[in-house]
Amino acid sequence: MHKKKFVFLTHTYCNSVSTGIFVFLAVLIKAVGARDASKILHQNFLINIMKSPMKFFDTTPLGRLVNRFAKDVDIIDITIPATVHMWLHCLLHVISTVLVISISTPYFLLIIVPLLILYYFIQRFYVATSRQLKRLESISRSPIYSHFGETITGASTIRAFGQQQRFISESENKVDENQVSYYPSITSNRWLAIRLEFLGNLIVFFASLFAVLGRDNLSPGIVGLSISYALNVTQTLNWMVRMTCELETNIVAVERVKEYADTPTEAEWIVENNRPPKDWPTSGVVEFSDYKVRYREGLDLVLKGINCKVKSGEKIGIVGRTGAGKSSLTLALFRIIESAEGSISIDGINIAEIGLHDLRSKLTIIPQDPVLFSGSLRMNLDPFEEVTDDALWQALDHAHLKTFVNSLPTKLDHECSEGGENLSVGQRQLLCLARALLRKSKILILDEATAAIDLETDDLIQATIRTEFEDCTVLTIAHRLNTILDYTRIMVLDAGCVKEFDNPQELLKDESSLFYSMAKSAGLV
Template sequence: MAKACNAARRLESVQASHLLQHVAETRDTLSVLRSYGVEERFCRHSYRLVDAAARALLTLTNGLRNVRFLGGLCGFLVVMASVVFAVILPGQSQEVANNGSAVGLALSASVGAGLNEESGSERDGEKTSPGIRSHEPVRGNRLDSATWPSKGKLEFDKYAASYKPGILPDVLHDVSFVVLPREKVGIVGRTGAGKSSLFMAVLRVLKASAGCIRIDDVDIASVPLRRLRSVVTVIPQDPCLTGGTLRNVLDPTNTCSDEDVWWALQQAHLTAFVSRHPMKILMDVENVDNNFSAGQRQLVCLARALLRRPRVLLLDEATSHMDRDTDRLVQSTLRDSFAHCTVLAIAHRLDTVLDYDKILVMESGRVIEFGPTSSLAANPGSEFRTTLLSAGLAPEGAAFDSESTWL
């Protein structure tokens, strides 16, 4: 009963937060919603969130009512037992009655108080714990840590995952596709299609509810977490630079030479900017962070990824803060300096992935299309082709060749 109540309390908290977040976002963007005439759709979504929050609250209320009843019943039984002993042992009636009543009342109060505090202590434990354990049970461990991964083949096999298994519904459903070594794959889809969740699954932030993910034919569930995240690098949409010198930011483990650091800066097109600073690569990033534009901070993340030499590179709309000229330079770096990597890139601008080897189209956590870019772009019935047309990147009736030009 206690576990059920704690699960219900967590579910109620999650559903309430979703509802409050939706209300806050709707309030802040009300004028935009009215201008696009989508009030009815947002109202329907609000109703669904209210229903979900109400169901969770009702479940929690009923569970707590049952727990309070059981706690009171236990206390009542202890008090009654003390009364019975007082009758059976008249010489010690007063002492037994007092002690028994105190024990019963204390037990009744402790049951309710303990349940109220348990969920809070669970949350505190989650915050102070080191996160996902790398020593969790493994299955089929065939990992050779010295050479894995040697190719960078990435495979999703009927994979499904949730942010809170058993509490929240799956965000990825029956995802299956194979990315060959050194292939560049662009991932497209509407907001909420599951693109970022796909990346979190590769990093094992999400826990699989079905299927598996394999890198070089090794199930990543059998790989120690630290090892997995050392061979998979993510460049996020919002770059984050920690404090310290630029060199420490680029090479936190201090395993690369200064020549390697300058090479990475050159590939990321930051050499001129860094050279103008008196301290060069020893500049204090924390103090000059305001002098870095959003695009330059993203380029620093790109240089850091170059130094790590990963086998799998994940780009989460990494060029969304860059102008088109800088974007073209970054795409050139991805083609040349990351030629040995398997690259998956969430596309913010479709024209940035038109020269990629393959395109993955997602919708509602499912893969609806996956194939060569030229084939999908030239297929009149393709969802990717429809998206290109709506973005004005594909004239009606045009064909698409291997060099990503419209004929």
């Protein structure tokens, strides 16, 4: 009678303890883990990616990033907490059940240790295999995302050339490659299930055996309790081992996200002890001193010892053949790529010694590929709401877009689709010009900004730049040579070196100059 009462109290106590511990751990995980650890991991992940240098994006496929942000983050936020929840529940239930069986039939303790050792080795063997299979499956999933994104982006081109079937086949092949890793993962899971069921049945067998052997000393109630708990613990113990394996396998997602949360980032956004004056730059003097740069370690130099000085208010045209280093020069000014040797100074301040925000906020670029974001025209022109509507309309007028925007039903509140796809490339380029006019920077860089615009509009824009940026230093990568013939000086780049740097009229007088040959090819001389 006393033993029955003791077993019942033990079972009740263990269940209450297991429930209490489970609730405490659940609250702890929710309060500390989810709010701090997971949040910090996600924040570091996103911040690191946003602050990664361009060489990271040059070498990392887009599908891999999508995979990390989609599937891996989903596993961390949804799958792992649910797995921990179930694992804790099963663990505490198994502990309480084993205690009840051991108290009911003490001989059971002789066999539980060898069984636990067998469980441990089966689990270790399975986890080592499934973890590697999970890595392979995650790696082979990224090309699927990349290919799908490329297919959607180039859908019109694919249809134009009648290549739909080829892209469908490629997509199916990539999915098949992913399944080659996924199918063995399911097979190994079934391998584990067979062995866990076998060991679980051994627990039932030995609990029943010891109950029969001790039938003279045990009451029917205790025997029934022991056997019924043994039958229940089989499934729970199997599930616990499975959840343990599932947890260790899914930790690969944390490993993959943490890898990108610890990647090297760009330089400091703001260097507090070395900030330039608020009105910097006042003159717009740009000086390159033996400047060399490469896109990333191990690659050849793209700029090989640039030495030149751009005076205040000068209009410099930068020309050269494809691969000469024109765009690299503009990227270097914004420190999108960092110097290998030498320096760039603006108004006597070395740009490598100040924060990126202090540098980039003082320069303005009209890029070759216009960039717009999903949102209103007002947001794209003035994202920080620093100017009035009158200033916005004036900038649109100077950019020759006022008539177009005025014809829209919602005018400045007109919604731009993703990437500005509901506007033409030329209109996007003009919006970037309007944005540059609003910034009123002392230094303006144009990276083949008028390449996507017709000649008539190009002439209007050039007139606007000459008028509105008369006192500014302008560096223009020229797409059409006739637009820079009235510039102060022309810089001719070749293979990363400055070959010529002089007044355009002087360069055209020398028939052996590179600029003369380029002007002749363009039919200007």
